[in-house]
Amino acid sequence: MKSRFRAPSLINGRRQMRRFVFLIAAAALVLLSLPPVTTSASERDGRPTIVLVHGAWAGPSSWDPVVRQLHEDGYRTVTPTLPLTSLAGDIATVTAALDGIAGKKILVGHSYGGAVISNAAAGRSDILGLVYSAAFVPDQGDTLVSLGTGFTPSDVANHFVWTGPPFAPGSLALIDPAFFPQFFAQDLPAKKAAALNAAQRPIAFIPIFVTPSGPVGWHSIPSWYQVSGADRMIDPAEERFMAARADATTVEFPTASHVGGITVYSNQFTHLIERAVEATAEN
Numbered sequence: 001m002k003s004r005f006r007a008p009s010l011i012n013g014r015r016q017m018r019r020f021v022f023l024i025a026a027a028a029l030v031l032l033s034l035p036p037v038t039t040s041a042s043e044r045d046g047r048p049t050i051v052l053v054h055g056a057w058a059g060p061s062s063w064d065p066v067v068r069q070l071h072e073d074g075y076r077t078v079t080p081t082l083p084l085t086s087l088a089g090d091i092a093t094v095t096a097a098l099d100g101i102a103g104k105k106i107l108v109g110h111s112y113g114g115a116v117i118s119n120a121a122a123g124r125s126d127i128l129g130l131v132y133s134a135a136f137v138p139d140q141g142d143t144l145v146s147l148g149t150g151f152t153p154s155d156v157a158n159h160f161v162w163t164g165p166p167f168a169p170g171s172l173a174l175i176d177p178a179f180f181p182q183f184f185a186q187d188l189p190a191k192k193a194a195a196l197n198a199a200q201r202p203i204a205f206i207p208i209f210v211t212p213s214g215p216v217g218w219h220s221i222p223s224w225y226q227v228s229g230a231d232r233m234i235d236p237a238e239e240r241f242m243a244a245r246a247d248a249t250t251v252e253f254p255t256a257s258h259v260g261g262i263t264v265y266s267n268q269f270t271h272l273i274e275r276a277v278e279a280t281a282e283n
Helices: 008-033 041-045 060-072 087-099 113-120 155-159 180-184 190-199 205-209 236-245 266-279
Strands: 049-053 105-110 127-133 160-162 172-175 223-228 249-253
Touching: 049 060, 049 087, 049 113, 060 105, 060 190, 060 266, 087 105, 087 113, 087 205, 105 113, 105 266, 113 127, 127 266, 155 160, 155 180, 172 180, 180 190, 223 236, 223 266, 236 249, 249 266
Parallel strands: 049 105, 105 127, 127 223, 223 249
Antiparallel strands: 160 172
16 A cells, blocks of 8 residues: 655645745736836926926916927926925025935926026036026126016006015015916916916015025026016016127017916917027937
8 A cells, every 4th residue: 555645744845835836926926017117208308297387377388288288299398386485495495405306407487487587597417408487687786677687577566466565575476367478378268268367376575576686597508588578467578688788599478468478379389498408418
């Protein structure tokens, strides 16, 4: 009679082998069920990340038409939200965003966002280009108020709604919603202007408009500028002056409102950003 006795080590070995095979099969099923790992077009071809900085009385949603087109063209975008409580605080917000992004970047600013990106770019080697839309471009020591010297001031300040005494350091200001479309977005359809109006955010006017700029990046970083020819927030002549002083490659949309360059003309403005990418591709 043959013995049915099996050595314990042999039995344990077979059990361990079956368990190992089962685990391998289970792991394979899990891997097969996962979505494929993909990389964006910008990651594959080394294109820079586009960082878009909104202006005063606005938020990241003001960039939606431009962001949509950049994504369609394969670019990665980042749209930080500014606190709008001080120039220094807004610069710090953008600096933190830049520090968290690997690789090269193109910085884009609208309106007050132009002052923020000019400061945030100073001394950095990862910023390939600066692109401005109807934006402030200060030099060191300039304030947003002093930049307007000699140019036609906007009447919008007469239509602010304040949280405290007007023009007091701690008071926040909104543009009266009844007047927002005519100053900010007179060339937009009513529904789109109303959406921007609803998204407007209050600003600390004094800490933003009378704080001198620190060192700026446009002296050493190439820049592009889009002038809004029908701007009622910043005198178009002031925009042309700032663009020329920065030696920026300049385009003008003659009928664009303050926000028209990134909404009505978003396709053309997106092309301007992409021209900046192409021009700096070898850097």
